[in-house]
Amino acid sequence: MLLDCDGVLSDTELDGHLAAFNLAFAELGYGFRWSREVYAELLRVGGGKERLRRYFADHPEIAFAGGADLDAAVLALHRRKSEIYVEIAESGRLPGRPGVKRLVEEALDAGWTVAVASTSAPESVEAVLRTVVGSETRARMAGVFAGDAVEAKKPAPDIYLLALSELGLEPAQTVVIEDSDVGAAAAAAAGLAHLVTVSSFTTEEVFPEASAVVTDLGEPGAPARLLRGGIELEDGLVTLSGLAALRGSRA
Known part of the structure; x- marks a missing residue:
């Protein structure tokens, strides 16, 4: 099985992954957040890093925090998001x-x-x-x-x-x-x-x-x-x- x-x-998606993504965006200085509706569309893409890449491809106006390039920005965001998500999961909220x-x-x-x-x-x-x-x-x-x-x-x-x-x-x-x-x-x-x-x-x-x-x-x-x-x-x-x-x- x-x-x-x-x-x-x-x-996990709403109160875990989506919440963790939005907290990571705020911590790392990005001026946007994903709504439930936006995230629902992104769920058609498998993988968190892949969802970030899709979103940035659809929003080329976004400047990456600290002048990072796309790869560095995605890795930094996903790393912090994963840390936050583990904290949420281990808190018993999921x-x-x-x-x-x-x-x-x-x-x-x-x-x-x-x-x-x-x-x-x-x-x-x-x-x-x-x-x-x-x-x-x-x-x-x-x-x-x-x-x-x-x-x-x-x-x-x-x-x-x-x-x-x-x-x-x-x-x-x-x-x-x-x-x-x-x-x-x-x-x-x-x-x-x-x-x-x-x-x-x-x-x-x-x-x-x-x-x-x-x-x-x-x-x-x-x-x-x-x-x-x-x-x-x-x-x-x-x-x-x-x-x-x-x-x-x-x-």
Whole structure:
């Protein structure tokens, strides 16, 4: 089981990444901030540094702080943004999404290989994992594949192909949990069955190749809802048996 981080482990984009970007802009002397609407458009680009480059390309009038060139400005902004984001995550302000800790622990207990494949910086993913599943459960997971581990970010399939190669998994053995069109497209391009749990920025997205789409993974007393597709929920919960039925469905 391979999980995306942002929007899957925790609904991080609005109160985590966007907040951290805007704090970094202010600290480093930039006279703009990203609105929710601007950031929603930028989320179509995989990777934080890549979003910065896209924004600066669309706004050539912006002068880089301290007379830096584009590369230096992007690296400085992203470095500070990542530091702020880790602080936010470790403060406990980004709680886990329903069912994530439950399902990860059930999968590990059943002997499944569980890892994260994300466009976010590795330190950002690790901070979320420590908060959402705890250090002991994180230590049992097979790894984190993230950030610049690959050159081409989602929607390219590279991060999923890297995870499959490093973990020795075949596509038919694997199911992905994603939350966005960009991530779902990456999973599809890697030939992987994928379940989508919609998040705050992705409720209107389409996910044309998703095996199923749900509101979340579900908790006892707080059931998930099936929005589309073919996964059987047990008392409103996404379970290992449901995910197992999806594995290999793209073969």
